[in-house]
Amino acid sequence: MLRRTFCATCLGVDAITVVVEVDVTVGISFHLVGLPDSAVRESQQRIGTALTSVGARIPGKKIIVNMAPADLKKEGSSFDLAIAVGILAATGQYSFCNLNEFMILGELALDGSLRPVSGALPIAEHAKKEGFKGCIFPGSSAGEAAEIDGIDVFGADNLNEVISILYGEGIILPVKHGDRAVRHTLSADTPDxxxxxxxxxxxxxxxxxxxxxxxxxxxxxxxxxxxxxxxxxxxxxxxxxxxxxxxxxxxxxxxxxxxxxxxxxxxxxxxxxxxxxxxxxxxxxxxxxxxxxxxxxxxxxxxxxxxxxxxxxxxxxxxxxxxxxxxxxxxxxxxxxxxxxxxxxxxxxxxxxxxxxxxxxxxxxxxxxxxxxxxxxxxxxxxxxxxxxxxxxxxxxxxxxxxxxxxxxxxxxxxxxxxxxxxxxxxxxISTNSQMSAGDLRHYCMVGRKEADFLSVAISKLGLSARAYSRILKVARTIADMESAQNISVCHIAEAIQYRRTVINY
Missing domain, CATH: 3.40.50.300 (P-loop containing nucleotide triphosphate hydrolases)
Incomplete structure (x- = not known):
């Protein structure tokens, strides 16, 4: 019997869906394919022991676990839970009819408990974009994932709770996010x-x-x-x-x-x-x-x-x-x-x-x-x-x-x-003056004749580069903004130039 579960891995701050396919046939062996690293290959030992916590086991049959896409290297132990659920479903020990609705991630301990995984926040965001109904994470990782709107995030502490969630028993409810207003709390050691x-x-x-x-x-x-x-x-x-x-x-x-x-x-x-x-x-x-x-x-x-x-x-x-x-x-x-x-x-x-x-x-x-x-x-x-x-x-x-x-x-x-x-x-x-492009400088940092002449003399006398020139304009624009000035004045430019002279005379 072939069953599929879904999990994900991160490339940078973006997630990619990984499909875990589990097939059970006649024979006695366990094969894990799909470019897994050593931590993923070792999952067989962790999963085999963890399944006993829910009265299940890896049967004496030929089990093939394929992780797609096959050309993407799978790293880490966060795939344990998806593989374990796939084995339970493919071997008929548990019947799940909604595996295509959930993205499942977690590292299994030998006693069936779940350990935290990295990347829960971007993975939950990715799951929402891919149309999944919900995500199942270890309880300690679910809090960050719950900050994503529009998708149910469940936190489970062990394999038994994961099974309860998949059966829809209602014992484990979606995690509620905390205060959505962004708080501004400084560390106690930040000087005033x-x-x-x-x-x-x-x-x-x-x-x-x-x-x-x-x-x-x-x-x-x-x-x-x-x-x-x-x-x-x-x-x-x-x-x-x-x-x-x-x-x-x-x-x-x-x-x-x-x-x-x-x-x-x-x-x-x-x-x-x-x-x-x-x-x-x-x-x-x-x-x-x-x-x-x-x-x-x-x-x-x-x-x-x-x-x-x-x-x-x-x-x-x-x-x-x-x-x-x-x-x-x-x-x-x-x-x-x-x-x-x-x-x-x-x-x-x-x-x-x-x-x-x-x-x-x-x-x-x-x-x-x-x-x-x-x-x-x-x-x-x-x-x-x-x-x-x-x-x-x-x-x-x-x-x-x-x-x-x-x-x-x-x-x-x-x-x-x-x-x-x-x-x-x-x-x-963009959000700040320091991010302005050359086009932005021409549009937002226009100067009058007097300011242009002053800037020209300063560039010639101080031997400033084109990049230094743009930095001066950006700083001058910020100084003008601090004074609620619409236009950049000679005073703004002079102060900005002063912050270049320090190294020039160094």
């Missing part, structure tokens, strides 16, 4: 801008960066507060929209980071990988083609502390994702694309010892050491950073002062107003 002493210039640059999602580099000596301010940036970023929340959650679901136990991710990611991280850890890929740090920072912040300490090869591979806002991982038979719309925030010292340019001749570095240190950041990479800000030591009078500066809440409100202007301007096509 009111705690930052002095540093008015750096705080202004960070506010501009947050308003337009611009990349920013903070450069200064040790102890100036670069890392503290970078972490405080998370507190002034605008709230995530539901679309952004779903996009980001799908990446974490595929990565299997266990971050979706309470539903969708509602706080913008703040990823801070160590400088010893490999290219695969940053970009993604590796054996299982998992998303890297740049994708895990999607719709959030990728913070590279002491960026000059990272291997140059790691930094250079950031260039393409920073432009295209996605990363493609090529394999022999397929290509996976992960979103990577992140805001790069980086910090660095001016030299290896950190005190170049500071009073008191503290710097102990040679000219060669300083040049080699700064050369870690290539010209093309610096061109892709919109704001370059010097962070100087805080004067003593600010350090001992008890006066608090403006808090994160007030700054966030201004940032959200600027983002609202951009959202209205682009009407959902």
């Amino acid at each position: 801008f009111s705690e930052i002493k002095g540093q008015a210039g750096a705080k202004r640059a960070l506010e501009i960066a947050a308003a337009g999602s611009h990349n920013i580099l903070l450069s200064g000596p040790p102890g100036a507060g670069k890392t503290f301010m970078a972490k405080a940036l998370a507190g002034i970023l605008p709230k995530m929209t539901r679309e952004e929340s779903v996009e980001t959650s799908k990446i974490y679901s595929v990565a299997g980071k266990g971050a979706l136990k309470d539903g969708l991710i509602t706080e913008r990611p703040f990823r801070s990988p160590h400088h010893s991280a490999s290219i695969y850890a940053i970009i993604g890929g590796g054996f299982n083609s998992r998303p890297g740090e740049i994708s895990l920072a999607h719709n959030g912040v990728l913070y590279l502390d002491e960026i000059a300490e990272y291997p140059r090869g790691v930094l250079e591979v950031l260039r393409q994702p920073m432009e295209e806002r996605c990363v493609s991982i090529s394999r022999l038979k397929y290509k996976i694309t992960y979103p990577a719309n992140f805001m790069l925030v980086a910090s660095m010292n001016p030299c290896p010892c950190g005190y170049y340019g500071q009073p008191g001749d503290k710097c102990s570095c040679t000219r060669f050491q300083i040049e080699r240190y700064s050369a870690k950041l290539s010209g093309p990479l610096l061109d892709r950073i919109d704001l370059l800000c010097d962070v100087n030591p805080v004067p003593a009078e600010y350090l001992i002062s008890e006066r608090l500066s403006e808090g994160s809440q007030a700054i966030r409100e201004r940032v959200e107003r600027a983002r609202a202007v951009q959202s209205k301007r682009f009407m959902g096509r």
